[in-house]
Amino acid sequence: MDKYSFLNAAHTAHFADLYEQYQKNPDSVEPSWRAFFQGYDFGSESYGMEGDIVEGVSTQIPEHVQKEFQVVKLIDGYRIRGHLFTKTNPVRDRRKYRPTLEVETFGLSQTDLDTEFNAGETLGVGKQTLREIIRHLEIIYCDSIGVEYMYIRNPLEIQWIQNKLNVNDNQPQFSAEQKRHILKKLNEAVSFESFLHTKYVGQKRFSLEGNESLIPALDTLIENASVHGVKEFVMGMAHRGRLSTLTNIFGKSAEDIFSEFDGKDYEEKVFDGDVKYHLGWTSNRISDHGKEINLNIAPNPSHLETVGAVVEGIVRAKQDDKYSDDPSQVLPIIVHGDAAISGQGLVYELVQMAQLDGYKTNGTIHIVVNNQIGFTTNYLDGRSSTYCTDVGKVTLSPVLHVNSDDAEAVVHAMLFALHFRMKFKRDVFIDLLGYRKYGHNEGDEPRFTQPKLYKAISKHKNPRDIYAEKLLAEGVIDGGYVAQLEKQYKDKLEANLEDSRKTDKTVITPFMENEWVDFQTAIEDKMLQPIDTTYPKDGLAKIAKVISNLPEDKKFIRKIERLVQSRQKMFDEDKLDWSMAEHLAYGTLLEEGFDVRFSGQDVERGTFSHRHAVVKVEDSEEEILLLNQISENQGNFYIYNSLLSEYGVVGFDYGYAMASPKTLVIWEAQFGDFGNGAQIMLDQYISAAEDKWKLQNGLVMLLPHGYEGQGAEHSSARMERYLQLCAKDNMYVMDCTTPANMYHLLRKQMKAEFRKPLIIFTPKSLLRHPLVVSTVDEFANGSFQMTIDDAVVEADDVKTVVFVTGKFYYDLLEQRTELKRDDVALVRVEQLFPLPEKQIKEAIAKYKNADDIVWAQEEPRNMGAYSHMLMHLDEAKTFRAATRRPYGAPAAGSSVRSKKRHQGVIDYVFDKTKNNQR
16 A cells, blocks of 8 residues: 555545546546646556555556646645645734645655646646746745635535636736725725724724725625626624724715714604614615615624624515525625634524525625634634634635735635625635734723733734835835825815714614615504404405315325315314414415515424424425415415524524515514523514614514423513513513414504514413314404403402413413302403503403402413513502412423412412412
8 A cells, every 4th residue: 555655545546437537528527637637648557446546557656647646635735724824814923733735745855846747737837847836836825815615515616716716826916096996995994993093082983903904805895796786785793893884885974973973962862872883874876887786784782793693684585575586686794703703603503594495695705804802812712613714614615814914815805705605606704814903992901911912013004004015116106195095085084073063963874764664663652552454254265265275186194184174164163273363364464465484493384283384295295385375466475494593593584574574574482482592682683673773673573481381491481581671662572362362463563554573472282272262253353452351250240350461361261160250350461561551450440349459370470471560550569469489490390290389379369368389
């Protein structure tokens, strides 16, 4: 084997096969092998295979052939590991990696440097000396751009990348005019930050200084993408460099930004606003090529990476709505921080969503503004991986590491990323390696934790001045060019500053305002007003027929056939269950021109097998969506089983609802408390976005909830957490008990002229409970009921009034029936927020002979809705509370203990002397 050690295992195992393939069709083998075979004629020798080594007629492969193999291995070495030896770090020495790329590593020697090798063909330079081949490899793979791509499994992508890199040795080739434009954008970035630093001393702005080349890179991306047919851009980024991006890329007036710096109050009284580097922006502009483009930068909280999920959802909504024939016309751009992209698990969730049917957006361009530091944490303490971008390898995405000081290299890398995305519809990552001039914010002292690094940074020139010196040496600009650029730009900023100080209030332009022109804002009073959700019976009958009949020419599992056919039976027998409430709500909305998007874990059939919105053909697993077969001009019904993610998927669906207010967007948790995994989305977006960012959103969250002895993690949807976030008019929280109420609630969500997030605690055991049915007339002519009074008892006979919500009502109803207690009224509170105080007080007044008012819940006292009732209803302070005792866990794991506690609460509802048994 020793004499064949120059061949790696893959080459050895396939050498004969490759040569035979080459003889039949030269174009069918990889370029490196094609070039190799072209340089040597093996026709005179018979090469075969014995074991795993190459055998020929001769006893030893000629030395010059061995050398060619070794040069091929050297070329592959640069392709695989060249990124480790680049000049990409502007302020630190790179870590040392072994083995190196020295020729000796590949079985070559210094005496081979002047020998010519055909392997040069693979670089597009023809037969060249080893010295020249290495020179080209160094320029391509080890200069200001390091490229990782050899792990990609698609040969077409690898060949495309290699061809792209070989052109001009992966070096930028810009005209003098283009170079001056890059300098202009660099100057805007540098001058903007220095202007703010002078005018607003000590104020936080999270400057871009050290990574200013982001601005010409984004400018190039947008301009060139428009030439490739991109019409809309949606970008997400955290605070670092955001103000410069808003002004110099998205066209937000510096005057508005100065008003925000001055801390003026807002024009709107019902709007609390947010810090200036969190606000979103939408604008339209004409590109340099005359293309009209729409630019969006999404609002974001300080929870780094969260906005990425929202951006992907916004993009998908736009693609579904306007560009279904060519989704690539909407381009998502996500700007990360180096510490965040490697430290935040959400990024992994997003990467895994990138190629899934329900979430793909035809490729995202990821840009890392790499400061080499996270707050004060050194990069060596921030990740275990070699690079912060290593998460991109999960989906075999190419990664480019670029020296941020080399503005032309940065722009060149951005063009590569754009071309790859447009060609292959896949993600690509750019690691923009720079530094952070100041501390985490401008008032921080970075030398406390990185004294050596910041000593180097203090002496380092900014990218504009570095680039200007280069252009001056090339004769592209003269000596006074940069000073004139800076003066013109800062004069304009001065004028903007003067204008901003003439206004008293800050005006916030809503994000994606055009998508929301038909909608109004709503305060609490409006949220409590009834909305017409009626729908003709004959229309319901038509929809029921469609969703009850599977194609006759296809074979289905018999149980599924019976289940689908039972829908018609329910309709005919006037007993509609929970699944029919959903199907008929979706069907009627689709008929009225709305779209429906539904995603979450196992939502196609439903976790509890009640929904079956997607039916599989038994022998082929073809998917049948009956709700898309109602009529020719109906809306689109989209439903997707999600990956096992809450944070990423909720963020995505929230973004989708943000961009598409005429789509009913639903996310369902497998079990209600699984929503905990998306808590940041709930806190930062769902409950607060309208106050912070002037953004409405109609996302619906379905959270299965109910105590049925299934343990701590499958009982409570933790409604107390959602209710604690309720304030004034920020969202709806519901706990429905009848199919009709669920039906009208879903329709109400879309028929309203405003949008609010809607949290619904949905049942589990009630999905098939014999009492949980509604009539067709209740669907057709009814409306959503915020409370449901007791229709059985006589008001004058009632001594105890029990207010209850959700599934617990049916447990109490069963007990009342057994006890024959006609003196107990059960009043259901279906809407928990905004709390229908008027109806609750009317119920109390109605039962004037009652001397015992009870709040009953199956949850422990520190959970559920009890504390919410105390906060929002003064009368609740006098209610007798029938609950479990306070517990740390939502429910007991023992079914015996759980049943005992549950029954104890029920007993106490009907007999106040049994309080000890809880």
